[in-house]
Amino acid sequence: MSFTIPIGPYHPALEEPCKVQVICEGEIVQDVSLSVKYNFRGVEWLAERRNYHQAIALVERVCGICSNVHALTFCNALEGLAGLTVPERAQYIRTIMVELERLTSHALWAGIAAEVMGFQTLFMTCFAMREQLMDLLETISGNRIHYGMNCIGGVTRDLANPEAVRITVRRVRQTVTDQLIPLFTEDKTIHARCSGIGQMTKEQAVAWGAVGPTARASGLTEDIRQTSPYAAYNQLEFKVPVETSGDVFARVVVRLLEMVESCHIVEQALDQIPPGPIHHGPIFVEIPRGEAVARAEAPRGELFYYVSSDGTDIPCRVKIRTPSFVNLPTVRLMMLQANLADVPLINASIDPCYSCTSR
């Protein structure tokens, strides 16, 4: 006897409205249909009706967790269009901000994953660590989320207290290496829940265009920070963690190792950051006619922006391709023949962001 279980639109395991309709035979999943339309706000449509300065603040609100990288990529596209060079110091500040944001995002994900497994204590540990990062970002930018740091041609605020960043990052790295990595990889109950479920092969990952940690857990090595560097990434050294088993456990490991790498990047950037201006100069930059694309490695994977301009102060077309938009369809492949108990965990393992997906 097969029966249909609607997981969502409102469900304790999903932070945002999304409906995963699961058709089960017993507790074995036979078919899955996804519906992501509950968060649609028409950001692309709205961006065509606002000037560039308003659009930066608007695209920052596509997502609450990876907000800064949205504004950064949009500004990168506009700077490419206008042919601006951004001062070195601004590039480093941007790098530090996106890496801190990646840490925050991965800490949130690790917490949610633990919560979905029913491991509340680990959830609390992750969120206690995330809280330190949020406080740090608040002292840098003035806001806990939606930092508003990027503008065309640079950043709006200088890094006032690099020592505070260094101290927090060191503490976070210690928490990750001493607590999170051993807990996630050695705990028996977590191992029992994570390994061997939600498999995605390398071929499937390529065909479905998976990006970011989801793809890297399946053996792809692609990372936009290395393949086409932006901000200050071409001057920094870092590894890209890759796992080959393609299951939920691999995705856990990839993200945990990425957190360590992010700490490493921030520390390097703090060492190398040059003094100088943080802004290109004039506040109002004329955007010439034309079109440009920009890509960045958001916490969830490759983020893509396309901007076309007709010479006025309002963009002609803004296209946003978020990482979750290509990662979410792969969930269906992972869920087939899985156990009903694993469905929320598989869904959470790709770190889905529904407000990014439907925008």
Place this chain on the structure above:
Amino acid sequence: MDLEEIREHLGSMEVWVNKAKAWWLETPNLDVEKMARLMVDIGSRLVTVTASRVPEGEFRIIYHWDLQGQLLNFVTLTHQATLPSIMSISPVADWIEREIHDYFAVDFAGRKLPTLVLSEKDPPGIFSWNFLWKGKEGGHA
């Protein structure tokens, strides 16, 4: 396979243009399925497809492909707001084509296009729903 070979294989008379670290090829009559098959065969990944309006009532469609870190953009135009679907060649296109259908009512021939971001009852093509916008262009209402 380098850029020129791709261009020759597609039979395009245009030239590759480099704009802001990405390569662009404008071909109004691009054979989309042939392009998709070629790109999949050389191990490229479909990043996304962008649609935008052009004055003649048609749509400008850009296929963005990632080839070993390089971004290749194939620009083409729709014919009577229709293009062949590449979903059977590259499964990523499934959601992408559905989203473009929701936004611009562009038809992708050869597949069903259920709504993705809109609810089932809504007519596709929100970018032409002018009744939504009462404020003056560019400012906040």
Place this chain on the structure above:
Amino acid sequence: MSWEKVFFALLIFPGLLYAVPTAWLMLWLERKFRARMQGRIGPPFYQPFFDFVKLMAKRRVLRPSFDSIFMMGLPLVSVSAGLLALALLPISSDSRGFAGDLVLLVAFLEVPSLCSVLAGFASRSIFGQVGATREAILSITYNLPFLTAIVALAYSAQSLRLVDIAASPAGGVRALAVLTICLCLPVKLRINPFSVSNAEQEIYSGPATEFSGPQLAMWELAHGLEWVALTGLVVCLGLTFRTGTWIGDFAIYTSLSLVLVILLTILATGTARLKIQQAARFYWRWGMGLSLVALILGVFPDIERFIR
């Protein structure tokens, strides 16, 4: 047992007047201790009582009359079964019991789980049904080792009276059997790592998904009484020592029950939820193994003597 004693046991100690506050105390202790271990403050001690009052004051959801009979009746049955089970426990040395009260106790302890399965199906929610299915499967899984352990205890004491079992000398059989019962506690109380039938992130609260207001309050109370009854059972069967005075027995019984609650909370806080197959495998392997050894030792006491 005289009528006065029955009423005393049912209504005062260890029945209604003692059990209900203790149930709330245990629910609070579990929440508070878990909060402290997670670095949080946790609720004040009157929180479960306030929760109960608040739920009782909530408006009832209108349902077809037959459904609401079931949905109010099942938690009430569950609460009464918990109280009855408590009344049977041989807490102090002067409790007498009657022949065969062990069988009755086991039956009463199983009623809440049965009610939960029925409630899940009666609620007509898909999550309730999945939760009920899981609860039913688990109940088969853990009852086999649980019952085998009880049988081993009864066999070694040569009696079906709880008092006789509690008074029987300590030994390998009794230790193994009580250990098996301890193993079954987390799954009977539906806490981590065996909170499969009420897995919040998968199927909301399982069988109790559709319950609200006074009905839910009764479920919460029944759950609290399960805590009191099951920890009490382990203390009564595991503790060979009785002080002889009523007040001393009471103090030892209560404090050991609370210690057991804390131990269970540590287990629940330090683990992730297992899948139903993994939970079943655990009980078939470890629970069954332990209880079978206990049963063999109980049936052939010579082996134990031989080992000694």
Place this chain on the structure above:
Amino acid sequence: MNIFSVLLKNLRMGPATLRFPEEVPYPKGFHGPVKIHTEKCICCGMCAYVCVSGAVRVAEHKDNCEWVYSPGLCTFCGKCVSVCPVEALHMAAKSAPSYFNTKALDEVHLVPYSPCPECGRPTPPVREVLRAKAFKGVAPNVLVKSLICQRCRQKDSQRALVSIQVKGEPPPSRSDK
């Protein structure tokens, strides 16, 4: 590290959370509601131009300019503060109080116009900060012109054009432009 050692550590360290009325101090440079120094404002309307949610609005009247701010609409992005050419805006170091009605916290500030030194008509004020920034190294006789109203400035340039014409250039015909 074992999970149980984490539990033990948490027990030893005590709770990391706070009970409700207690709160952590706001960091320096926190993005709170926007505040204005009306005596610095030049009514340029930059803040309203960059505001994404329409929380900051500037309305020009005959003899003053109205600066309206709705914290209920504000996204606290700080764009208006960073584009203000005269640093008339800053952000409070405390978050806005909670509200039931988005309009409850609305603030209206009037920036009075100063009279034009030439014609006496009210004109948007010109501040020394901006003059020092924008007219750096300009001859003093031109610097005086930065204070006059737009109308007088138009008249001024027309007068200058006329004086050029007198020197012998043919006047531009209408059809040319």
